[in-house]
Amino acid sequence: MARQITMMQAINEALEQAMDKDENVFLIGEDQSGGATVEHLEEENEDAFGGVFGVTSGLMGKFGRERVMDTPIAENGYMGTAVGAAATGLRPVVELMFNDFIGYCLDTILTQGSKMRYMFGGKAKVPLTIRTTHGAGAGAAAQHSGSYYGLFGAIPGVKVVVPSNAYDAKGLLLSAIEEDNMVVFSEDKTLLGTKEVVPEDYYKVEIGKAKVKREGTDITIVTIGKMLYVALDLAEKLEKESVSVEVIDLMTVSPWDQDTVIESIKKTGRLAIIDEANPHNNTATDIASVIGDKAFDYLDGPIKCICAPDTPVPFASNLEQLYLPNVDRVMDTASEIIEDLKQ
Amino acid sequence: MKKINKERAKWILQKMEDIRHFEAAAKKLFAAGDIPGFVHLYAGEEAIATGVCAHLSENDSITSTHRGHGHCIAKGCDLKGMMAEILGRKTGLCKGKGGSMHIADIDKGMLGANGIVGGGITLATGAGLRNQYLKTKDVAVCFFGDGASNEGSFHEGLNLASIWKLPVVFINENNMYGEGTPHQYASSTETISERAVAYDMPGETIDGKDVVAVYEAAGKAIDRARKGNGPTLIECLTYRDHGHFEGDEQKYKAREGKEKELADRNSVDEFKDYALKEKLLSKKDIENINKQSEEDVQEAIDFAENSSIPEPESLYEDVFAE
Ligand SMILES: Cc1ncc(C[n+]2csc(CCOP(=O)(O)OP(=O)(O)O)c2C)c(N)n1
Numbered sequence: 001m002a003r004q005i006t007m008m009q010a011i012n013e014a015l016e017q018a019m020d021k022d023e024n025v026f027l028i029g030e031d032q033s034g035g036a037t038v039e040h041l042e043e044e045n046e047d048a049f050g051g052v053f054g055v056t057s058g059l060m061g062k063f064g065r066e067r068v069m070d071t072p073i074a075e076n077g078y079m080g081t082a083v084g085a086a087a088t089g090l091r092p093v094v095e096l097m098f099n100d101f102i103g104y105c106l107d108t109i110l111t112q113g114s115k116m117r118y119m120f121g122g123k124a125k126v127p128l129t130i131r132t133t134h135g136a137g138a139g140a141a142a143q144h145s146g147s148y149y150g151l152f153g154a155i156p157g158v159k160v161v162v163p164s165n166a167y168d169a170k171g172l173l174l175s176a177i178e179e180d181n182m183v184v185f186s187e188d189k190t191l192l193g194t195k196e197v198v199p200e201d202y203y204k205v206e207i208g209k210a211k212v213k214r215e216g217t218d219i220t221i222v223t224i225g226k227m228l229y230v231a232l233d234l235a236e237k238l239e240k241e242s243v244s245v246e247v248i249d250l251m252t253v254s255p256w257d258q259d260t261v262i263e264s265i266k267k268t269g270r271l272a273i274i275d276e277a278n279p280h281n282n283t284a285t286d287i288a289s290v291i292g293d294k295a296f297d298y299l300d301g302p303i304k305c306i307c308a309p310d311t312p313v314p315f316a317s318n319l320e321q322l323y324l325p326n327v328d329r330v331m332d333t334a335s336e337i338i339e340d341l342k343q
Numbered sequence: 344m345k346k347i348n349k350e351r352a353k354w355i356l357q358k359m360e361d362i363r364h365f366e367a368a369a370k371k372l373f374a375a376g377d378i379p380g381f382v383h384l385y386a387g388e389e390a391i392a393t394g395v396c397a398h399l400s401e402n403d404s405i406t407s408t409h410r411g412h413g414h415c416i417a418k419g420c421d422l423k424g425m426m427a428e429i430l431g432r433k434t435g436l437c438k439g440k441g442g443s444m445h446i447a448d449i450d451k452g453m454l455g456a457n458g459i460v461g462g463g464i465t466l467a468t469g470a471g472l473r474n475q476y477l478k479t480k481d482v483a484v485c486f487f488g489d490g491a492s493n494e495g496s497f498h499e500g501l502n503l504a505s506i507w508k509l510p511v512v513f514i515n516e517n518n519m520y521g522e523g524t525p526h527q528y529a530s531s532t533e534t535i536s537e538r539a540v541a542y543d544m545p546g547e548t549i550d551g552k553d554v555v556a557v558y559e560a561a562g563k564a565i566d567r568a569r570k571g572n573g574p575t576l577i578e579c580l581t582y583r584d585h586g587h588f589e590g591d592e593q594k595y596k597a598r599e600g601k602e603k604e605l606a607d608r609n610s611v612d613e614f615k616d617y618a619l620k621e622k623l624l625s626k627k628d629i630e631n632i633n634k635q636s637e638e639d640v641q642e643a644i645d646f647a648e649n650s651s652i653p654e655p656e657s658l659y660e661d662v663f664a665e
Binding site for chain 1: 378431490523530
């Protein structure tokens with residue numbers, strides 16, 4: 001039987017293979033090994049943490065502390081250091097534990113690294129991968145649950161990848177590390193434990209390409225990360241009502257794959273987007289505006305954006321569940337669309 | 344600064360016991376799956392919050408950390424409201440929207456636990472600015488960890504407080520670890536207090552397991568701040584008895600030498616011995632305080648468990664002030 005591993009293991013394997021392949025690749029971030037001064041851990045090829053989610057676990061034992069670097073809690077310090085190292089020839093993979101901590105280190109991403117190539121007349125490259133986590137559903141409340149991939153996606157010079165499963169996570173991460181650009185690789189913390197068939201070899205999944213995950217003829221639903229599963233559930237439900245849904249996993253949030261989305265709309269004539277981010281100035285609204293501009297003639301109805309509400313992420317479990325786009329919530333929008341289809 | 348008298352001693356022991364009992368309850372509730380998210384326990388470090396807050400009134404402000412239950416209790420937050428908050432109930436201090444990492448009660452001068460490491464440092468500086476601006480005699484106290492002292496906010500916040508001579512006291516809780524990374528690895532200086540030199544303010548390292556030592560050092564610094572003489576940095580040496588969060592295996596801990604010494608100490612018992620010796624409290628007092636605290640925490644649990652969860656509409660409330 002084909003090997004199934006978790007998204008966490010797939011990311012770990014990608015990091016290991018990238019480090020095997022290229023000596024300039026190294027990991028840097030808080031608690032990447034953990035227990036930075038505890039010697040027995042090194043001898044036993046073990047890590048105390050491997051990042052707080054355990055994703056980089058075991059790599060310190062194999063590659064040593066020079067290539068799996070623990071940092072102090074100093075996001076601006078280590079992000080800037082990574083940008084500087086990348087601009088001078090190394091290939092750092094930074095872990096920013098939660099994307100919510102971006103406030104401390106946005107400067108080095110927004111006004112330094114992302115602009116270097118352009119400002120320097122194409123003479124610089126910044127091969128930096130920033131691994132981070134996003135997403136609600138873990139009870140982590142307002143300062144640890146945001147979904148800010150759209151915010152990164154608004155920065156010219158930065159690519160943003162959001163995998164929905166272990167297979168794509170491995171291939172996209174290997175592509176990201178080989179890229180000569182800054183790539184934000186955003187992991188949904190609630191997907192890290194989900195399993196998928198993942199080949200053992202080194203393979204890449206192309207950045208900037210979306211995948212049609214389910215074919216359909218009545219409506220296209222574009223999803224980001226975990227929202228894929230909401231759309232697939234919905235598609236099952238709607239099939240019973242004889243509505244045929246095409247589901248696209250966007251995978252790269254910036255630059256996103258306009259061709260695949262437009263091709264699909266040509267077939268279905270309708271578009272809904274499910275995005276866990278807050279509802280304004282996000283990836284969903286970007287897609288809606290581009291499609292409104294470029295594919296208006298193929299549309300038979302309004303574009304629907306289904307997002308989180310315009311609030312921070314609440315703590316109480318019942319409120320957090322309401323916050324997340326889920327099948328019930330999406331059903332409301334779907335019903336409107338079905339009504340529309342019948343006319 | 345007043346010496347610890349009987350009334351103070353009672354207050355201090357009561358708060359220390361409340362923290363211990365509250366944290367023991369939180370540990371149990373978390374293990375039972377009743378608390379969503381993460382829980383970072385403070386028990387073992389209670390001498391710091393209580394020794395400092397013993398000097399504060401509701402007009403003074405504090406900022407806290409992700410390990411904030413102890414600071415909340417010492418600053419007078421309601422145990423029932425706190426327990427309801429960490430269980431995500433609508434009767435919680437933040438209506439169930441903040442949880443353990445964000446408990447706050449502005450009316451009590453508690454400006455919030457904080458999910459962002461170092462997030463409170465500049466906020467305390469801001470509260471200090473307010474006090475100076477309005478010519479009050481209030482102070483702002485910032486609690487922060489050894490890990491937080493490596494964030495840029497520490498350096499910027501202390502510099503600002505110093506150039507404007509703001510009434511702020513920076514209380515560093517050096518429990519030796521920031522998650523799995525030891526202070527000795529993460530910091531270029533052996534002590535955090537010596538960094539005060541760079542910001543031209545007094546700095547000292549004290550025994551953070553000894554509530555009396557904390558009380559005395561904090562008292563001096565707070566007096567200094569109230570008199571308009573500017574900020575102070577106090578590093579309290581302590582130990583993180585618990586994991587970084589509940590469930591952390593703590594494979595990175597050494598538990599030797601000084602670490603073991605600190606880990607083996609019990610601030611609450613030490614204070615009881617002190618209070619008995621100084622005749623500030625009787626054995627009976629100590630028993631009563633313990634009993635009272637147990638009851639109060641149980642009452643808080645009952646209150647929280649019997650409270651309802653937030654109404655769905657509340658998801659959309661309090662985004663903006665009306
Ligand atoms: C800006 C930011 N970076 C990282 C984290 C993750 N994190 C939460 S607590 C913590 C350790 C903090 O250590 P310290 O300041 O020493 O406080 P302690 O936990 O020891 O009380 C870290 C890294 C965070 N919450 N915020």
